[in-house]
Amino acid sequence: MSIAETKIKKFENSNCAENNVFYQAMEEVIYSIAPLLESDGKYSRYAILDRLVVPDRIIKFKVTWLDDNNQIQVNTGYRVQFNNALGPYKGGLRFHPSVNEGVLKFLGFEQILKNSLTGLPIGGGKGGSDFDPKGKSDFEVMKFCTAFMTELHKYIGPRIDVPAGDIGVGSREIGYLFGEYKKITSSYEGALTGKPYFFGGSLMRPEATGYGVVYFTQSMLEIEKKEPLDGKICIVSGAGNVALHAIEKLQQIGAIVVSCSDSHGTIYDSRGVDLELLKELKLNRRTSLEEYVQTHTEAKYTPVFEYPEGAQAVWNIPCYAAFPCATQNELHEADAQNLIANGCVSVSEGANMPSTPNAIALLQSHNICFAPAKAANAGGVAVSEFEMSQNASMSKWSYAKVDEKLKETMRMICKRVALTAKDYGVEGNYVDGANIAGFKKVADAMIAEGI
Incomplete structure (x- = not known):
């Protein structure tokens, strides 16, 4: 054994x-x-x-x-x-x-x-x-x-x-x-991060996780010699902070985001989701996405109870790239089968462990570029550390500086994960690359400090 x-x-x-x-x-x-x-x-x-x-x-x-x-x-x-x-x-x-x-x-x-x-x-x-x-x-x-x-x-x-x-x-x-x-x-x-800007918070902290998962995906697609996200159909699950900012960054780089979801159901808008309306519904009014179709009658809303057994509506939409940004174990094997059948090329986890082991294995077996959460959504904690640094020095960084440091951090993580996977004979496997690279650094520090 x-x-x-x-x-x-x-x-x-x-x-x-x-x-x-x-x-x-x-x-x-x-x-x-x-x-x-x-x-x-x-x-x-x-x-x-x-x-x-x-x-x-x-x-x-x-x-x-x-x-x-x-x-x-x-x-x-x-x-x-x-x-x-x-x-x-x-x-x-x-x-x-x-x-x-x-x-x-x-x-x-x-x-x-x-x-x-x-x-x-x-x-x-x-x-x-x-x-x-x-x-x-x-x-x-x-x-x-x-x-x-x-x-x-x-x-x-x-x-x-x-x-x-x-x-x-x-x-x-x-x-x-x-x-x-x-x-x-x-x-x-600085005993907490994510504080409002006027008493020690960092610029870009709310955006960091959502933006970071897009920056990571851009780097991964480049390394894997895939077409960039510009002009491509993308689907996003969730309607919280991570999902909304992933949608925002995807739209900024020219991708077409056609979906989002909450605990009640899924929105599909083939023309591209209306981000300002989503923010109004979820951040200001704190209401269900069902109200989205009252403004955009051409969009489709699928309640949770209408989902096919063992699958979710959001993952049955044809797309180039998928971004699960809701919660753990939301993307199942049946969902992975739908993504593969609909031509998906890339799946990047914005939430923590949103894909089940069977779903991940199936996606990888079909050579889908798969970015695991511990690497792809690390942008949030990276900017939290930037906030710690600013608090310690009693200084403020510009939006441009934080954004550039976030981009560079996500590029560095992606490159490190890809190289580690290659070094250990599992080239292209970002799950194994991330786990090995992350574990090795912590393990070596634990050995160095004794017991």
Whole structure:
């Protein structure tokens, strides 16, 4: 039995339902890095894999707050501080009913390798709560954030752990969290990123993940000698921050984006989606995409309940490039079959682990250019680190400087992943390339610092 198979078997025995997504992420990495483990015994000798898959600590706490009716509400908060071999723990906070320890372990584990790939001095972590901001007033969100930070502030700091935003946590939530952190600690420091610009945030932080996945895709298509995105039909899932800014950047470079989706259904607009209307619906009015067709009657809206069994409507649209930007495990094997049948050339993950293992395997077997999340959506955390640098030096960078550094970071990540894949005999496999490159840097740092 190989080293990889032995490790999979060992960790499989400790798996539980809550840890399913964590196990899925871990299994992918272990199989990817098998050539590295077999070729260099030091990683087994120092038990790097056994150490890497166990978080340094998991902090779990109660969050008690008053809603607008003065009723007491109770939620659970978490911070998973996974690995700081390369720098302070760094990773977002997610506020969503689906949040549990297993989901955050998966996200934190992915964050270690993602942050490693950026080449920046940041470790991996993740946190959040099962609190749902949807349907809550601004005051309710503020009261929850205040209560959440009352506990979280004990464990974070600019050289310890620097949380950012994620699903359900945008600049509004980060603003409330930072305001409370400042009150409690009497310290104006970069303990959070994704802050509003006027008190320490970086330009381009909201755009960074969406823009970054497009920059990565451009580099990947160039390396793989494929036609560029200009003039090509592209499909995007999701209608949150990542999806909207991916659509924005794709439109800026001349691509034609014909879709987006939310938890209720999918929009297909063959002329190209109306981005300003999407922003109005999702950012200002916070309503369903169903209202899109009230303005653009020629567009088609497909509710979730009308999706064919085992597949989603958004992935059954003919396209040149696809960008899953909604949530984990949204793109299944049946969706991959539809993409292949409809002539898709490239799939780039904007969300965290949005494609199932079977879907990825099928896409790769048909030579689809596949950009995994830990490489393709690293733009967000890269600009978060840029914000940390600006906070530390009490300076502000121009939009042009941040954008150029983001472009260069994504090009560098893509090139490193492609070269690593080639070096280990899996040329063109960006999943294995990303996992090997990310793991190797963290593992070497762990060995250098001892146990």
